[in-house]
Amino acid sequence: MKLNERSLVFYATCDSPADNAGFLYKRGERHTAYHRRWFVLKGNMLFYFEERESREPVGVIVLEGCTVELCDSAEEFAFAIRFSGTKSRTYVLAADSQAAMEAWVKALSRASFDYMRLVVRELEKQLEEMRWGCRHGPACCKARPLGMEHSLPALPTVPPKENGCAVWNNVPSMDQLHDGCDGDTNPRPPPLPPRRRASSGDTGVAEISTFCRLHERYGREVAQLRQDWQHRQCQHRP
Amino acid sequence: MRYNERELLSLSRQPAEKAAEILMRVPKKGSVLKKRLVKLVVNFLFYFRTDEAEPIGALLLEHCRITKEEENVFSISFIEEPERKYCFECDSEEQCQEWIEALKRASYEFMRRSLIFYRNEIQKMTGKDPLEQFGISEEARFQLASRKQ
Numbered sequence: 604m605k606l607n608e609r610s611l612v613f614y615a616t617c618d619s620p621a622d623n624a625g626f627l628y629k630r631g632e633r634h635t636a637y638h639r640r641w642f643v644l645k646g647n648m649l650f651y652f653e654e655r656e657s658r659e660p661v662g663v664i665v666l667e668g669c670t671v672e673l674c675d676s677a678e679e680f681a682f683a684i685r686f687s688g689t690k691s692r693t694y695v696l697a698a699d700s701q702a703a704m705e706a707w708v709k710a711l712s713r714a715s716f717d718y719m720r721l722v723v724r725e726l727e728k729q730l731e732e733m734r735w736g737c738r739h740g741p742a743c744c745k746a747r748p749l750g751m752e753h754s755l756p757a758l759p760t761v762p763p764k765e766n767g768c769a770v771w772n773n774v775p776s777m778d779q780l781h782d783g784c785d786g787d788t789n790p791r792p793p794p795l796p797p798r799r800r801a802s803s804g805d806t807g808v809a810e811i812s813t814f815c816r817l818h819e820r821y822g823r824e825v826a827q828l829r830q831d832w833q834h835r836q837c838q839h840r841p
Numbered sequence: 842m843r844y845n846e847r848e849l850l851s852l853s854r855q856p857a858e859k860a861a862e863i864l865m866r867v868p869k870k871g872s873v874l875k876k877r878l879v880k881l882v883v884n885f886l887f888y889f890r891t892d893e894a895e896p897i898g899a900l901l902l903e904h905c906r907i908t909k910e911e912e913n914v915f916s917i918s919f920i921e922e923p924e925r926k927y928c929f930e931c932d933s934e935e936q937c938q939e940w941i942e943a944l945k946r947a948s949y950e951f952m953r954r955s956l957i958f959y960r961n962e963i964q965k966m967t968g969k970d971p972l973e974q975f976g977i978s979e980e981a982r983f984q985l986a987s988r989k990q
Contacts, residue, residue: 606899620982665852667848
């Protein structure tokens with residue numbers, strides 16, 4: 604399969620900010636020796652360079668559909684990028700420290716385009732609902748100008764669970780949104796991201812639960828990794 | 842550049858955001874318009890010979906420019922080589938516009954900008970950071986200040 608390689612190289616090396624970057628040891632495909640490489644994460648693409656100053660990446664790992672796990676390895680601070688499918692390769696990487704490992708695992712497990720899209724849709728929905736609530740609420744804000752002392756009531760907050768994952772069930776009710784709408788001075792939003800055209804019922808409820816499930820899953824993975832590490836730290840203490 | 846081809850192949854088989862048979866021309870000397878099955882999945886545009894299971898190629902849609910050319914035609918080019926254009930001729934002007942809109946929004950970078958915008962808007966309206974409940978408010982990629990334009 605051809606790839607627009609030159610553009611990929613540009614994407615990897617241009618000065619757009621990376622989502623994470625650093626040295627990692629990468630286990631070779633055929634031999635189990637680890638090679639130190641400079642890794643750069645941009646979006647759902649994980650590039651790796653021979654050296655930090657190299658002009659072109661040696662390779663790239665497309666992260667869509669992967670899971671990130673701790674793995675048993677003689678190497679300390681090791682983790683694996685796994686794909687489903689019988690013949691898929693597993694990439695085994697190792698960081699220099701616990702903190703670096705955790706940072707990479709967190710960044711990589713949330714790097715997929717799908718995850719980003721779900722988060723964007725959730726926020727888009729929240730914003731739409733807030734504005735729609737303003738227009739149709741009992742004390743419609745269009746009728747009166749608002750002074751600065753009117754602040755929007757906050758959406759109900761759900762305290763985050765320990766792993767940072769929380770269940771989202773805060774569809775705002777009408778009476779919460781009727782004051783404080785700043786409809787006149789809000790700038791217009793960018794065009795909405797594309798909606799997936801699903802063949803069967805793509806209701807808002809389905810989207811929420813899909814996002815929750817996905818987010819739960821990511822959160823659980825990270826929580827599990829942390830737990831495993833903590834367990835191992837206890838074991839290693841003299 | 843090495844890449845995980847198996848996973849990319851697998852991605853090309855997943856349900857597409859948009860797919861159609863379109864005439865396509867690659868930016869190579871002497872190339873002509875050919876009928877291709879063009880499929881948009883996440884931020885990749887795959888193109889297949891019709892009735893083949895494996896794509897001929899894939900375009901990563903980051904830092905690209907989507908341009909309306911003449912009637913029914915749009916092109917994709919990449920910012921580091923703006924003269925090299927992948928051209929697509931649609932069946933109708935309507936189809937052409939739909940593809941342009943879909944492709945403009947198909948990049949990770951576009952979504953990131955949208956997310957930051959919505960986050961900011963919601964924060965302004967409610968005083969609360971909507972990313973907090975998802976445990977991702979501290980992530981560098983969602984920060985307003987860090988993005989260079």
